[in-house]
Amino acid sequence: MARPRTLLRVAALVAAAAVTLAACGTGAGSASGATLRWGFALPTSWDPVTSSTGNDINTISLVYASLTQLDEKATAVPGLAESWTYNGDGTAVTFTLRPNLTFTDGTPLDADAVKQSLLRGKTQQNSLLKDQLATIKDITVAGDRDVTLQLAAPDYQVPNLLAGKTGAIVSPAAFTKDAAAIPTAPVGAGPFRFESFVPESKAVLVKNPGYWDAADVKIDRLELTPTTDAATVVAAVQSGALDVSYIPGNQIPQAKAAGLEVDVIDSLQVNQVDVHSGLAPLTDRRVVDALKYAVDRRQIVDVVNAGVGDVAYQPFPKGYVAYDPTLDGLFAYDPAKARQLLTDAGYAPGQLALTITVNSVSQSTAELVQQQLQGVGVNATIKVVPPGSSTWQQEVYLGRKAQFALDGTVGRESPVQNLTVVYGEQGLMNTSKVSTPEFLAALDAVRRTPLDSPDYPTVLQTAVRTGVQMSPSFSLGTLPRVAVRNKKVSPLPHFLSQYRWEGVTVGSTS
Amino acid sequence: MLRPLFASRSGTISAVVLVVVAVLAAVGPWLAPHDPLLQDPRAILAGPSAGHWLGTDNVGRDVLSRLLAGSTLSLVAALEAVAVGLVLGVVPALLSVRLGRVFEWFSLRLMEAFVTLPFLVFAVAMTALLGNGLQQAMLAVGILISPGFYRVTRAAALPVATAQYVEAAVLAGASPWTVLHRHVWPKVVPAVAVATASLLGASLVIVSSLTFLGIGITPPTPTWGGMLATDLQYLFQRPFGPFVPAALIVATVWACNGIADALRDAPGRPAPRKVTAHVG
Numbered sequence: 103m104a105r106p107r108t109l110l111r112v113a114a115l116v117a118a119a120a121v122t123l124a125a126c127g128t129g130a131g132s133a134s135g136a137t138l139r140w141g142f143a144l145p146t147s148w149d150p151v152t153s154s155t156g157n158d159i160n161t162i163s164l165v166y167a168s169l170t171q172l173d174e175k176a177t178a179v180p181g182l183a184e185s186w187t188y189n190g191d192g193t194a195v196t197f198t199l200r201p202n203l204t205f206t207d208g209t210p211l212d213a214d215a216v217k218q219s220l221l222r223g224k225t226q227q228n229s230l231l232k233d234q235l236a237t238i239k240d241i242t243v244a245g246d247r248d249v250t251l252q253l254a255a256p257d258y259q260v261p262n263l264l265a266g267k268t269g270a271i272v273s274p275a276a277f278t279k280d281a282a283a284i285p286t287a288p289v290g291a292g293p294f295r296f297e298s299f300v301p302e303s304k305a306v307l308v309k310n311p312g313y314w315d316a317a318d319v320k321i322d323r324l325e326l327t328p329t330t331d332a333a334t335v336v337a338a339v340q341s342g343a344l345d346v347s348y349i350p351g352n353q354i355p356q357a358k359a360a361g362l363e364v365d366v367i368d369s370l371q372v373n374q375v376d377v378h379s380g381l382a383p384l385t386d387r388r389v390v391d392a393l394k395y396a397v398d399r400r401q402i403v404d405v406v407n408a409g410v411g412d413v414a415y416q417p418f419p420k421g422y423v424a425y426d427p428t429l430d431g432l433f434a435y436d437p438a439k440a441r442q443l444l445t446d447a448g449y450a451p452g453q454l455a456l457t458i459t460v461n462s463v464s465q466s467t468a469e470l471v472q473q474q475l476q477g478v479g480v481n482a483t484i485k486v487v488p489p490g491s492s493t494w495q496q497e498v499y500l501g502r503k504a505q506f507a508l509d510g511t512v513g514r515e516s517p518v519q520n521l522t523v524v525y526g527e528q529g530l531m532n533t534s535k536v537s538t539p540e541f542l543a544a545l546d547a548v549r550r551t552p553l554d555s556p557d558y559p560t561v562l563q564t565a566v567r568t569g570v571q572m573s574p575s576f577s578l579g580t581l582p583r584v585a586v587r588n589k590k591v592s593p594l595p596h597f598l599s600q601y602r603w604e605g606v607t608v609g610s611t612s
Numbered sequence: 613m614l615r616p617l618f619a620s621r622s623g624t625i626s627a628v629v630l631v632v633v634a635v636l637a638a639v640g641p642w643l644a645p646h647d648p649l650l651q652d653p654r655a656i657l658a659g660p661s662a663g664h665w666l667g668t669d670n671v672g673r674d675v676l677s678r679l680l681a682g683s684t685l686s687l688v689a690a691l692e693a694v695a696v697g698l699v700l701g702v703v704p705a706l707l708s709v710r711l712g713r714v715f716e717w718f719s720l721r722l723m724e725a726f727v728t729l730p731f732l733v734f735a736v737a738m739t740a741l742l743g744n745g746l747q748q749a750m751l752a753v754g755i756l757i758s759p760g761f762y763r764v765t766r767a768a769a770l771p772v773a774t775a776q777y778v779e780a781a782v783l784a785g786a787s788p789w790t791v792l793h794r795h796v797w798p799k800v801v802p803a804v805a806v807a808t809a810s811l812l813g814a815s816l817v818i819v820s821s822l823t824f825l826g827i828g829i830t831p832p833t834p835t836w837g838g839m840l841a842t843d844l845q846y847l848f849q850r851p852f853g854p855f856v857p858a859a860l861i862v863a864t865v866w867a868c869n870g871i872a873d874a875l876r877d878a879p880g881r882p883a884p885r886k887v888t889a890h891v892g
Contacts, residue, residue, distance in 0.1 A: 332845065333844050333845050333847060336848075352846070352849070353848065355848065355849075356847075356848035356849075359848070401653050404653070405653045405656055405670070405671060405672075462826050465826070465831045466670055466671060468831060469651070469671055469831055469832045470651065470653065470671055472832070473649075473650075473651045473671075483830065484830055484831045484832070485744075485830070486744065486826055486830070486831065488736070488740065488744070488826075488827075
C-alpha cells in the first residue's frame with residue numbers, strides 16, 4: 103500500500119514543478135503570468151497590407167508596431183520612430199528609429215526594413231494601402247536609423263497617416279520568404295508575438311519582450327476570440343470565459359447588475375447617412391436638406407444606444423482637433439422646416455418615396471428613421487443588406503445603388519484621410535462622388551499646415567466645415583466604445599482611436 | 613372527415629389550439645389594440661400595463677399588436693410553403709407511379725437531390741437570387757419539403773397502382789384519370805393529410821428560423837421569428853419578452869404534430885408514416 107502512495111506523492115511533486123516551470127516560462131517579461139481573454143473581432147487579415155476594414159487596427163496593432171502612434175486625443179506621437187523632422191517645404195520627412203529594434207523573428211528592425219515594408223504596401227498587387235501611400239514618392243535610408251520619405255507634394259499629415267495600419271511595419275524576412283503566409287501568421291514588432299491562429303475561432307498572442315515599450319505591457323498572454331452574439335457577451339464575461347469584451351450601450355445596466363466593470367471610451371466612430379445626390383429625388387438639394395432636418399438624432403442616440411454617445415453634425419467627436427463647434431446644431435431636428443422644404447420642392451405629404459438601406463445590425467435605427475421621415479410626409483421603405491464582407495460594398499460603396507444608407511466611419515489616423523473617405527471625390531462613403539473645388543482646396547491647405555502650427559486647428563476645422571456644408575450626407579451621432587470587463591482587469595486606457603493595452607493589468611483569477 | 617381528430621384527447625386539444633391560432637391569424641389585425649408599426653420612443657421596453665398588455669418593444673411598439681399582426685404573416689408563410697411542397701411533391705409522386713421508369717428515375721433522383729440541400733443555406737441563396745421576400749423564401753422552403761410529400765404519396769400510391777382490382781379496372785377500359793380519381797386518390801389522401809399537418813409544423817419552424825435571421829421580411833413587418841430575435845437582444849430589460857412569440861411557435865407546431873398523430877392513428881385507417889423535414 104505504501105508504494106502507490108509514494109508514487110502519488112512523487113507524481114504530485116513533478117506536476118507542481120512542471121506547473122511552476124510553465125508559469126515561469128509564460129511570465130517572460132512579467133512576474134504575474136497574466137492571461138487576458140478578449141472578446142472582439144478577428145481581423146479580416148493579419149497583414150496590414152491586405153486588411154480590409156478600419157476596425158482591424160484594434161487587433162493588428164497587437165502584433166505590429168507602427169512608425170508613430172496616436173495618443174489619447176489622437177495626436178501623433180513617437181512609436182518605432184523616436185522623432186521625425188520635415189524639410190523646409192514639407193515635401194520630405196525623416197523618421198529616426200529607436201535604437202536596437204527587432205522583429206519577433208529576431209531580425210533587425212532598421213531603416214532598410216522600414217523602407218521595404220512601406221514599399222510593399224505601395225507595390226504589392228493586392229495591397230489595400232496603395233491610396234494612402236500614394237503621397238510617398240520615394241524612400242531613402244541613411245544609416246540604420248534614419249528613413250526619409252520623399253513626398254509627391256507638401257503633406258504634414260504623414261506622421262498621423264503612419265500611426266495605424268499604413269505605418270505598421272512587417273518583417274521583410276517574413277514577407278520575402280512567404281508573403282502569402284502573413285495574413286494568417288504575422289511577424290511584426292508589436293506588444294505581442296503571434297503564437298497561433300484558428301480562423302473564425304481564436305488567436306493566441308504572447309508578450310513580446312523586444313517591443314520598444316514592453317515595460318508598459320503587463321499582459322503575458324492575450325487570447326482573442328470573436329464575439330458573434332451581443333446578447334451573450336455579459337454572460338461570457340461574468341462566467342470568466344472572457345475577461346474583456348464590448349457591448350452595446352443598452353446593455354450597460356445588465357453588465358453593472360452582473361457586477362462587471364464598464365468603460366465608456368470616446369472614439370472617432372461617428373454614424374452617418376450616406377446620401378447619393380445623383381439618384382432622384384435626391385438630385386434636388388431642397389429634398390436633401392429636408393431629410394437632414396427630418397432626422398431626430400437625439401432620439402436615435404437615446405433609443406438605439408441608450409443615450410450613450412452624442413448627437414453629431416460632423417464626422418468627428420468633441421474633443422478631437424478637427425471638431426468644429428460652429429457646426430453644432432446645423433440641420434438640427436426641425437420637422438416643420440423639413441415639410442416646408444419638401445413643399446417648396448413640389449412634394450405634397452406622401453408623394454415622396456425613398457429607400458433606406460441598412461445592414462442587418464442597424465435595423466432599429468432604420469425603423470426609427472423610417473417613422474421620423476413618415477412624420478414629414480416621406481414614405482420610406484427599408485432595405486436590409488444581408489451580412490457579408492462584400493455585400494455592403496456591392497450595394498453601397500461600389501454599386502452606389504443606395505439613395506439613403508445608414509453607415510458610419512470608424513475614423514482614420516489622419517483627419518485628412520477621414521475627410522477624404524467621407525467627402526472626397528473618390529471617397530468610399532461619398533456615394534455621390536462629388537466634391538467642390540473649395541473643399542479640395544481646404545483639404546490641401548490642411549496637408550500644407552504643420553501639425554504643430556498654431557493655425558493647424560483653424561485650417562483643419564475650416565476644411566471640416568466646408569465638407570459638411572457641401573455634402574449631401576450627414577452625421578447622426580458618435581458611438582463610444584463600451585467595454586465590459588471582469589473586475590480582475592484594470593480600467594482600460596481611453597484612446598480615441600483604438601483599444602490599447604499598455605498599462606492594463608490582469609489580477610489573479612482566484 | 614374531421615371525426616378522427618376528436619377521437620383522442622391530444623387530437624382534440626391540438627385542433628382547438630390550431631383553430632385559436634387560425635382565428636388570431638384571420639382577425640388578429642382587427643383585434644390589435646394599437647397600430648403594430650407605431651413607435652413610441654418615450655416608452656421603449658416597457659413592461660405590461662393597462663395600455664400595453666404585453667408591454668412595448670425596443671422602439672416602443674405595442675408587443676400584443678405586433679404578435680397579432682405577426683400571426684397572419686407567419687401562418688400564411690407556412691401555408692404557402694406547404695402548398696408549394698404539396699404541388700411539387702404529390703404530383704410527381706403520382707406521375708412516377710403511372711409514367712414509367714424514366715420519369716420515375718428522374719423524379720427520384722431530383723427528390724434525393726432536394727433532400728441533400730441544407731434548408732437555411734438554400735433559402736438564403738434563393739432570396740439572394742430572387743430578392744429578399746417572403747414569397748421567395750417560401751418557394752425555397754416548399755421545394756425542400758416536397759420530398760416529404762413525394763415519398764409519402766408514392767409509398768401510398770405504389771401498392772394501389774399494382775393492385776389486382778386496379779389492373780382489372782384498366783383492362784375494363786377505365787381511363788387513367790378514373791383510376792387515379794376512384795382508386796388511387798382515396799388511398800393517398802389520408803397519408804397526404806398526415807404529411808400536410810406534420811410538414812405545416814415543420815414549415816412554421818423554418819419560417820420562424822428564417823424571419824429570426826431577417827431573411828424573407830422587410831422591417832418593420834412583424835413576424836413571430838423576427839420578434840423573437842429582437843426580444844433576445846433585450847433579455848435583461850424584458851426577460852419575459854421572448855416567451856410569448858416562442859410559446860406561440862411551440863404551441864402551433866405542437867398542434868400541427870398532434871393533428872398529424874391523430875390523423876395517423878385514426879381508427880379504420882391504414883397507418884401512414886408521419887413525415888418529418890430535416891431542418892439544417
